[in-house]
Amino acid sequence: xxxFVDGNTTIVLQGATGSEGSFWAQHxxxxxxxxxxxxxxxxxxxxxxxxxVFHSVRRAHAQHAAKAAMLFVPPRFARDAVLEALDAxxxxxxxxxxxxxxxxxxQIRAAARAEGAQVVGGNTSGxxxxxxxxxxxFPYWIExxxxxxxxxxxxxxxxxxxxxxxxxxxxxxxxSTLVGVGGDLVPGSRFAEFLPAFExxxxxxxxxxVGELGGTMEEEVAEAIxxxxxxxxxxxxxxxxxxxxxxxxxxxxxIATGSSGTVAGKVKELEGAGALVADRPCRVGELLARxxx
Amino acid sequence: MRLLEYQGKAVFKEAxxxxxxxxxxxxxxxxxxxxxxxxxxxxLMSAAGIGRQAEQDPTGSSxxxxxxxxxxxxxxxxxxxxxxxxxxxxxxxxxxxDAGQAAVAIVEREPSVRxxxxxxxxxxxxxxxxxxxxxxxxxxxxxxxxxxGGVEIETLAEQNPTAIQRVSVDPFMGLQPxxxxxxxxxxxxxxxLVKRFAQVTSSLYQVFRANDTELAExxxxxxxxxxxxxxxxxxxxxxxxxxxxxxxxxxTREQYGTDTEYEAALEGIPYxxxxxxxxxxxxxxxxxxxxxxxxxxxxxxxxxxxxxxxPNYRKAxxxxxxxxxxxxxxxxxxxFGTIARADVMAEGIVGAIAELKPDxxxxxxxxxxxxxxxxxxxxxxxxxxxxxxxxxxxxxxxxAKGEQV
Numbered sequence: 001x002x003x004f005v006d007g008n009t010t011i012v013l014q015g016a017t018g019s020e021g022s023f024w025a026q027h028x029x030x031x032x033x034x035x036x037x038x039x040x041x042x043x044x045x046x047x048x049x050x051x052x053v054f055h056s057v058r059r060a061h062a063q064h065a066a067k068a069a070m071l072f073v074p075p076r077f078a079r080d081a082v083l084e085a086l087d088a089x090x091x092x093x094x095x096x097x098x099x100x101x102x103x104x105x106x107q108i109r110a111a112a113r114a115e116g117a118q119v120v121g122g123n124t125s126g127x128x129x130x131x132x133x134x135x136x137x138f139p140y141w142i143e144x145x146x147x148x149x150x151x152x153x154x155x156x157x158x159x160x161x162x163x164x165x166x167x168x169x170x171x172x173x174x175x176s177t178l179v180g181v182g183g184d185l186v187p188g189s190r191f192a193e194f195l196p197a198f199e200x201x202x203x204x205x206x207x208x209x210v211g212e213l214g215g216t217m218e219e220e221v222a223e224a225i226x227x228x229x230x231x232x233x234x235x236x237x238x239x240x241x242x243x244x245x246x247x248x249x250x251x252x253x254x255i256a257t258g259s260s261g262t263v264a265g266k267v268k269e270l271e272g273a274g275a276l277v278a279d280r281p282c283r284v285g286e287l288l289a290r291x292x293x
Numbered sequence: 294m295r296l297l298e299y300q301g302k303a304v305f306k307e308a309x310x311x312x313x314x315x316x317x318x319x320x321x322x323x324x325x326x327x328x329x330x331x332x333x334x335x336x337l338m339s340a341a342g343i344g345r346q347a348e349q350d351p352t353g354s355s356x357x358x359x360x361x362x363x364x365x366x367x368x369x370x371x372x373x374x375x376x377x378x379x380x381x382x383x384x385x386x387x388x389x390x391d392a393g394q395a396a397v398a399i400v401e402r403e404p405s406v407r408x409x410x411x412x413x414x415x416x417x418x419x420x421x422x423x424x425x426x427x428x429x430x431x432x433x434x435x436x437x438x439x440x441x442g443g444v445e446i447e448t449l450a451e452q453n454p455t456a457i458q459r460v461s462v463d464p465f466m467g468l469q470p471x472x473x474x475x476x477x478x479x480x481x482x483x484x485x486l487v488k489r490f491a492q493v494t495s496s497l498y499q500v501f502r503a504n505d506t507e508l509a510e511x512x513x514x515x516x517x518x519x520x521x522x523x524x525x526x527x528x529x530x531x532x533x534x535x536x537x538x539x540x541x542x543x544x545t546r547e548q549y550g551t552d553t554e555y556e557a558a559l560e561g562i563p564y565x566x567x568x569x570x571x572x573x574x575x576x577x578x579x580x581x582x583x584x585x586x587x588x589x590x591x592x593x594x595x596x597x598x599x600x601x602x603x604p605n606y607r608k609a610x611x612x613x614x615x616x617x618x619x620x621x622x623x624x625x626x627x628x629f630g631t632i633a634r635a636d637v638m639a640e641g642i643v644g645a646i647a648e649l650k651p652d653x654x655x656x657x658x659x660x661x662x663x664x665x666x667x668x669x670x671x672x673x674x675x676x677x678x679x680x681x682x683x684x685x686x687x688x689x690x691x692x693a694k695g696e697q698v
Contacts, residue, residue, distance in 0.1 A: 075534065076537075101532060102505065102532035103532070106432050106464045109432035110433065110463070137632055139631050139662040142661070142664075157577060158632075159602060159630055159631070159661070160580040162629040162631065162661060166660075183578055183579065185507065186427060186429045187429075212578075216429075220430070240585075242585065249581070249582045251578040251579065253429075254582060
């Protein structure tokens with residue numbers, strides 16, 4: 001097992017007939033993703049990597065029921081494409097677009113909540129269960145990062161995840177499912193919303209959180225641990241310990257103002273709830289080894 | 294993009310929110326600045342009528358420039374950093390001559406100030422706080438208001454949390470009249486003030502939506518003796534991801550503290566200026582932030598934060614050029630990219646070095662998609678390809694400290 005996506009999850013692709021989308025769609029299929037249909041308005045009747053293309057998600061879904069949608073749609077069209085997937089009844093949607101307007105993102109998350117659906121992203125590489133399936137764009141062939149195993153990983157950041165996960169693998173572990181929630185101010189899904197699935201996944205022994213300054217997602221994880229929603233070990237690394245207050249560091253969501261959103265505050269909450277927090281990426285592996293056999 | 298106060302107030306005025314009458318002067322040579330500020334202040338003070346309460350705005354709260362005035366003008370540096378009052382960048386002037394003097398003093402205190410706003414002083418009975426932002430968890434718009442204005446909301450939240458009222462707005466339905474009305478009553482207002490406050494809140498909500506803002510804040514929001522509401526300051530942050538559908542907001546030099554920050558913004562490269570020894574030229578926001586931490590842990594200092602990942606991963610030459618504008622002693626390049634391919638970045642870096650001939654050492658740690666090719670490209674060009682982030686950071690810190698490496 002794994003969470004969010006495995007080899008049985010049927011997937012519809014949106015906007016995958018462009019060169020970048022087509023490239024990663026091919027990799028998804030090679031890695032084991034069960035892609036059943038693709039959607040590009042105006043291209044119904046064509047095939048993409050052997051998969052039928054439809055004008056709309058509704059038309060695709062009617063003939064090839066999908067459990068997840070993967071969007072290779074540019075930022076300015078992301079809202080429309082996500083709403084289309086939700087309206088067709090797709091319960092899991094991944095949008096990787098980097099640069100979705102904030103007010104579109106707010107409506108994306110609001111719509112997902114109203115539908116009881118889960119939208120991951122934007123500004124993410126997506127979700128991967130190494131060796132099983134991927135709804136996203138990960139260089140799964142880099143074995144020192146994407147080795148299959150029993151550690152769930154959740155992250156706000158792409159490159160940093162590679163850095164941290166390489167240390168997880170270096171310590172002898174592997175990844176059950178890696179979820180990139182994305183670095184934007186209002187991501188479609190938040191860390192704590194994946195914890196119930198990781199809790200019940202027999203293949204996940206522990207979860208690594210790759211967080212950073214800004215927002216409250218790390219605090220929400222601490223709350224879930226305290227409330228007993230999540231009982232497996234949690235190890236975290238958080239970037240931005242020394243970031244100056246009031247300066248935006250890269251991600252839209254990465255800003256601390258006053259005492260809110262600081263890494264110090266997040267570490268206090270997480271450690272208070274019983275999680276282990278590494279001060280450097282290279283220490284994540286050894287902390288995991290303390291809590292996982 | 295954070296707008297300057299006067300730019301935000303122009304948006305307010307357009308939306309029907311009252312702002313004090315004002316003039317903008319640009320920093321120049323001292324005498325010219327003094328004369329210009331003095332003339333602007335004289336104009337404002339004669340319009341207001343020095344020493345007496347002026348006429349009421351005949352159009353009521355229609356967004357006209359006139360309001361109740363106090364004698365004098367406010368002289369305000371237009372910079373995006375907070376705490377202007379404490380830093381001596383907002384000065385109250387009693388006469389046009391004082392205003393001219395104050396403008397010069399501000400620029401002497403903070404030479405990066407390019408624009409100064411002179412405003413009629415408002416005679417307020419009290420000051421309110423009003424802002425609209427987003428609650429990421431509930432995916433709703435969040436209105437915060439307080440009858441205790443003029444202090445930063447973070448400070449108020451710590452010291453007097455019960456003084457803050459909250460209203461949560463459905464992003465599809467938008468702000469409803471019962472919500473603005475209720476907010477007014479909950480703040481302890483009555484009668485006409487409830488109506489006027491509702492009007493301002495509704496106008497600010499329009500500003501928030503129509504301009505794709507991340508934050509729309511009025512603090513302080515003055516209440517005058519006659520119950521008019523006038524924006525004493527503006528804080529508008531336009532969502533960077535929405536700038537191409539909000540073409541009225543142009544990136545201008547005056548919004549940035551340094552030329553390099555401005556050039557990076559024009560290029561769309563995330564860049565933050567510091568004054569240490571090590572230029573960070575990394576890819577991935579989270580990784581760059583982490584490298585910043587590691588440099589501090591190792592006792593080094595950062596000259597600039599620069600991130601050339603994501604859509605910028607082919608811009609190595611431009612990124613290096615920006616780093617070279619700093620007085621850093623070493624450039625530290627750390628990447629671990631996925632879509633931002635390692636081989637492409639390595640080639641870009643080698644090309645940039647050949648073209649720019651940097652006068653300082655460069656430490657590289659390039660991993661990710663096609664990293665074998667990247668390692669080869671760097672080695673062929675005579676650059677040592679490190680593969681461990683911490684080793685690269687220690688190397689850069691050692692170079693910055695002048696140690697033999």
